Amino acid sequence: MRKIDYHVMKRGLIATDNECGDTGIVKIYGNQCFIGLIDALGHGKEAFDVAALAESYLLTHYEQDLTMILTGLHEYLKGTRGAVAAICRLYLDTGILKYSGVGNISIRLFSSRPRRLITRDGIIGYMIPCPTQSCAILCPGDICILSSDGVREHFDLADYPDILMGSARRITNGFIDQLGKKHDDASCIALRYGI
Ligand SMILES: [Mn+2]
Incomplete structure (x- = not known):
């Protein structure tokens, strides 16, 4: 079983811990890792409050099939302002x-063939398409980054030569600090596979 290094970081627009609408979890169990x-x-x-509800749902259902989790989360968040995930x-x-997702959370792989993993449009708790699941393969050394829309998505790696270097903690810090937008909550999960 290969090791991973991961880190979750969030920064609220309003700088108090209980007012960030972004949240992230990583759970390792057996030979699997849920993100x-x-x-x-x-x-x-x-x-x-909605993010906390969603997080509690994920923490109790993360072992389920991904599409089942999104369907269940959609039901669970009905009547709230909704979320993307x-x-x-x-x-x-x-x-x-x-991987599976609804709305504009970005999933990117930085590997020998960097790419963006596509998820579907919608708002969980309000209206979602029938969730689907897709598949990619990580090779040792590859980095997977999930980020909310509070983190700028379009940038040239040449302008940020160090951003993927070092620990997962350092990488998340770089994404939030250097690419975070000023007018929204920002969050990022970095995972390096096979260290
Ligand atoms: Mn946002």
């Missing part, structure tokens, strides 16, 4: 990464 990043609509206390399951022995 989830949530951005509740808007920001402040109301968004925080991306969830992944990484198989630590093979590098297989299954």
Whole structure:
């Protein structure tokens, strides 16, 4: 089983711990690793409350099939302002990464063939398409980054030559610090596979 280095970082628009509408979790169990990043609509206390609800749902259902988790989360968040989320399951022995998501959480792989993993449009708790699951494969050394729309997505790696270097903690810090937008909550999960 290959090792991973990961880190979850969030920064609220309003600088108090209980007012960030973004949240993320990583759970390792057996030879699998579940990763989830949530951005509740808007920001402040109301968004925080929805993000906390979503996080509690993921923490109790992360072993389920990904599409089942999104369907269940959608039901669970009905009546709230809603959220967007991306969830992944990484198989630590093979590098297989299954992923699914609704709304604009970005999932990117930095590897020999950097690419963006596409998820579907919608708002969890309000309206979602029938969730689907896709698959990618990580090779040792590859880095997977999940980020909310509070983190600038379009940038040239040549302008940030160090941003993928060092520990997962350092990488998340770089994404939030150097690419974080000033007018939204920002969050990022970095995972380096096979260290
Ligand atoms: Mn946002």
